[in-house]
Amino acid sequence: MAGKRLTGELLAQAVHQRIGIAFGDVALLESALTHSSARAGADYQRLEFLGDRVLGLVIADLLYETFPEASEGELSVRLNALVNAETLAEITDELGLSDLILTGSDVRSLAARKQVNMRADVMEALIAVVYLEGGLDAARGFIRAHWTERSKAAGAARSDPKTALQEWAHQVSGATPEYRVEGRDGPDHDPVFTVAVHIGGFTEGRGRGRSKREAEQAAATEVLVREGVWQPLNETSS
Incomplete structure (x- = not known):
């Protein structure tokens, strides 16, 4: 995960080669790819905060446009799936950015979940840099290209x-x-279970x-469909 520890212009060139975007503020880009464990100046935390909001806005707009018949509940579920840590970390890996993250030597001891979160945070921070340098249109172009x-x-x-x-x-x-x-019900070798799910204020x-x-x-699906969060399968937006 510590990678080749490229910094400065070499880091900017490597990112440019992998995602096709040239960055003018090399120090800002380096911050976006620096984990707090590196203890070398600014890290990605402030940028992550901004990038998270930009990503959420662009994805919400994308879903609103793509699924005109979807309910608010379905849109929320789709958004959550697209902005969760696993999705962001996966995109970071696909773009070949994971080995460019600047970390301290102790990062290898991080639990697997924390390493996923780190790669996700870097993606949000990178989106923030794209936004700060190129505005919302640039950020929208980058996000739509990969989401x-x-x-x-x-x-x-x-x-x-x-x-x-x-x-929900x-x-x-x-x-x-x-x-x-x-x-x-049924024989021991082929049982059928009936399960109820309870949420306060709603029918089971x-x-x-x-x-x-x-x-x-199946019980969860029944509630999601009944409450309009999901559409029945034969009516699902595509």
Whole structure:
């Protein structure tokens, strides 16, 4: 992760080669690629704050345009999937920027999750630099170039019903969904479970499946569809 530790103009040239954008403020770019563990001047934290907001605005605009029939709930779920740490870290890796991050020697001891977060933070910081140097149009061009296809991916809003339901429930009521097994039918070698999911203030959802997890996912899906967060599969936007 520590990479070749390129700095200054060499770092700017390497970034230019990988993403096709030339940066005028080399020191600002270097900050965007510097983790606090490097202890060498400014790091990416302030830039990350700004880039997070720019990314959210551009992705919200992209989704609003791409899915004109989607509900607010579905748009929120899609946005969360596109701006989460895993997606940002993945794009950082795809662009070949991960080995350019300037870190201290102790970064290897970071837990895997923290390393994912670091790569995600760098992407947000880089977006901030693009925005500061080229304005919103430049940032929009960069983000759309690397997020548009992801935003259109089939099933992007419904890859994990339980996660989607939890995110929605937190947004609308601050509650966490609670699941309980209501029944188990069939022979031991081929059981069918019935699970209910409860969210305060809403009608319970129920689902059936050949495992508890499958039944929980079905129950979560029922609530998401009923509350208009997701559309039924045969009506999903594409």
